[in-house]
Structures are given as C-alpha cells and as structure tokens.
Amino acid sequence: MIETQVSKGIINTYFEKLQSNLDLDVAIVGGGPSGIVAAYYMAKAGLKVALFDRKLSPGGGMWGGAMMFNQVVIQKEAMDIINEFDINSASFNDDLFTIDSVESTSSLLYHAVHAGATIFNCYSVEDVVFKDNVVSGVVVNWTPVLREGLHVDPLNIMAKCVIDGTGHDSEICKTVARKNGIRLDTETGGVIGERSLDVIAGEEEVVKGTKEIYPGLYVCGMAASAVSGTPRMGPIFGGMLMSGKKVADMIIKRIK
Numbered sequence: 722m723i724e725t726q727v728s729k730g731i732i733n734t735y736f737e738k739l740q741s742n743l744d745l746d747v748a749i750v751g752g753g754p755s756g757i758v759a760a761y762y763m764a765k766a767g768l769k770v771a772l773f774d775r776k777l778s779p780g781g782g783m784w785g786g787a788m789m790f791n792q793v794v795i796q797k798e799a800m801d802i803i804n805e806f807d808i809n810s811a812s813f814n815d816d817l818f819t820i821d822s823v824e825s826t827s828s829l830l831y832h833a834v835h836a837g838a839t840i841f842n843c844y845s846v847e848d849v850v851f852k853d854n855v856v857s858g859v860v861v862n863w864t865p866v867l868r869e870g871l872h873v874d875p876l877n878i879m880a881k882c883v884i885d886g887t888g889h890d891s892e893i894c895k896t897v898a899r900k901n902g903i904r905l906d907t908e909t910g911g912v913i914g915e916r917s918l919d920v921i922a923g924e925e926e927v928v929k930g931t932k933e934i935y936p937g938l939y940v941c942g943m944a945a946s947a948v949s950g951t952p953r954m955g956p957i958f959g960g961m962l963m964s965g966k967k968v969a970d971m972i973i974k975r976i977k
C-alpha cells in the first residue's frame with residue numbers, strides 16, 4: 722500500500738540518518754549564523770558534522786534582521802563569506818553591505834547541508850558527555866519533551882569536539898561550568914555574561930573570543946561574547962560569520 726510505503730520511507734531513512742550520526746567529528750549545538758557557517762566549512766573539509774537546533778526552523782536570530790525589518794548589515798571584512806554562500810548583497814557605504822535576511826539564512830542552511838553537514842531540528846541539547854574531563858559528546862532530547870516537562874530520558878551522541886553556538890544564553894558553557902571543579906578559559910573560570918552594546922568592540926571581541934573554552938568544547942557567535950564578558954554588537958552579523966569560520970578552521974586543523 723502506498724500509505725505504508727510513505728511511512729516506511731520516512732521512518733527508514735530517518736533512522737539511517739540518526740544512526741550514521743551517533744559518532745561524530747563535531748557536534749554543533751545551535752543553528753544560528755555562526756553555527757551554520759562552522760558546519761559548512763567543516764563539512765566541506767570532509768569532517769563528519771551534525772548540528773542540533775531546538776527549533777523547528779534553525780537559523781537563530783538571522784531570519785528576523787532587526788526588529789523584524791528583514792534586512793541584515795554585514796561589514797566588508799566578512800563579505801568573502803557572503804560570496805562563498807552565493808548570497809546577493811548591496812553596498813550601503815564604503816564599509817557596510819546589506820543582505821536579505823530570509824535569502825541569507827536559507828542560503829547558509831542550504832550550503833551547509835549540501836556540503837555534507839546533517840541538521841537535526843527540534844533537538845535540544847540538555848547536557849554534554851564527559852570522559853576523562855574532556856567534553857566528548859552531547860546529550861539530546863526532543864524539544865517538546867523538555868517543554869512539556871515529560872519524564873523521558875535523553876540519548877547520547879559522541880563527538881571529538883562540541884561547539885557551543887547557542888547564542889546569548891551560552892547554554893552549553895553554562896551546563897559545563899556548573900559542574901564541580903570545572904574552570905572554563907575565562908577571566909573568572911565561569912560564564913561572565915555579555916556586556917551592553919558596542920558595535921566595533923563587540924564585533925572584534927566575538928571573533929577573538931572564539932576558542933576552545935574547555936577541553937573538547939569550543940564556543941562561537943554570541944555564546945563566545947556571553948562567556949567571556951564582551952559587549953553585544955546589535956544587528957550586525959559579520960562577526961557571527963567570521964566567528965563560525967574561525968572555529969571551523971581551528972577544528973579542521975586539530976582533527977585533520
């Protein structure tokens with residue numbers, strides 16, 4: 722019966738996809754611009770990469786531009802990345818370009834998947850796997866299970882490296898930092914919390930703060946600002962893209 726074949730098509734291929742992603746080179750938590758860009762470059766370099774996002778539609782804060790004005794501003798330093806993703810842009814002045822937020826977010830996602838990254842939507846990462854004091858994987862559950870507060874255990878996915886790309890909340894760093902005796906690579910050893918807005922400092926510092934924050938755990942995008950206590954930068958996105966590329970380059974060098 723065609724009805725059964727439709728169901729089997731979905732179930733069989735979904736579980737093949739899940740099973741083939743249980744042992745990863747890199748697990749990325751959070752499908753905002755920085756995480757998606759990281760996924761693209763690492764997959765393109767041949768690494769086994771999966772990205773987990775708790776929402777139905779990954780893309781994080783890029784869909785909405787600013788105040789839902791669906792345009793995004795990019796500084797010229799990040800335009801190589803925009804061009805790599807084949808995104809249309811317009812020059813606004815000598816230093817700034819504008820792009821359409823819907824075109825650019827969908828293009829980031831399209832290219833990441835076509836480069837070989839797998840995206841799991843509706844997955845929330847609720848913890849990490851710890852082996853010999855190294856972050857070695859992620860603990861995942863369905864977002865609706867967590868939202869409903871259902872008493873259902875999660876599953877584990879192993880990875881050589883984990884990236885916290887969870888944005889302003891820096892959830893994975895917070896999860897790791899609250900364990901006894903853990904010190905992250907920050908001034909205080911914990912998650913400092915982002916400072917108020919400063920576009921230039923924020924954009925510079927987010928790229929500088931993109932690093933291995935604890936053995937096996939990297940941080941990129943707004944999570945990098947939040948962890949290291951640097952300023953938010955508002956609705957300018959070049960730093961997010963450059964942070965995603967930087968973390969990808971670091972991990973490619975390490976694993977290859």
Ligand code: 48F
Nearest residue numbers: 751752753754755774775781782845846887888942943955
């Ligand atoms: O916040 P977000 O877009 O991440 P980003 O790459 O970019 C930040 C900018 O959008 C913007 C900005 C730039 O000017 O300030 O805010 O740092 O996307 C983060 C994604 O992570 C998902 C969440 O659904 C969102 O799509 N996420 C957060 N926590 C979890 C998660 C979690 N525990 N498990 C799975 N996904």
